Amino acid sequence: MPRPTAITLDRQRQLLIIPWDDGHRSEYPLSFLREGCPCVECRGGHDNMGQPPDVDSLLLTIPLERTKSYLISKLLPVGNYGLQPEWTDGHQTGLYTWAYLRELCPCPECRARAKDQSLYRPLGE
Ligand SMILES: [Zn+2]
Numbered sequence: 001m002p003r004p005t006a007i008t009l010d011r012q013r014q015l016l017i018i019p020w021d022d023g024h025r026s027e028y029p030l031s032f033l034r035e036g037c038p039c040v041e042c043r044g045g046h047d048n049m050g051q052p053p054d055v056d057s058l059l060l061t062i063p064l065e066r067t068k069s070y071l072i073s074k075l076l077p078v079g080n081y082g083l084q085p086e087w088t089d090g091h092q093t094g095l096y097t098w099a100y101l102r103e104l105c106p107c108p109e110c111r112a113r114a115k116d117q118s119l120y121r122p123l124g125e
Pocket residue numbers: 037038039040041042043091093094
């Protein structure tokens with residue numbers, strides 16, 4: 001499992017830049033990173049679409065897409081396996097593990113590989 005050798009928050013270009021110890025380099029637009037937030041709150045919102053609203057989860061998901069912050073105020077390392085960004089709207093429950101970040105890498109090379117893997121998955125396995 002590749003690990004980051006550094007984590008750079010480029011506030012000017014609004015990118016999170018991660019060079020990996022296998023030589024790969026990932027650049028995540030912050031909006032992309034926020035939309036991919038792995039926390040239960042963000043992911044649960046998608047699973048619950050079309051379901052009758054549950055008031056508790058409604059309260060949790062009240063920040064609408066357009067009011068979501070795409071700016072990171074703080075980056076907190078989590079042990080040696082991930083990081084937890086705090087967004088300027090206070091959202092900070094997303095824990096991005098290295099594996100998740102690597103999977104999320106938006107570069108053409110990684111996107112192509114992800115596509116290949118789903119296309120060429122051996123049949124019957
Ligand atoms: Zn989230």
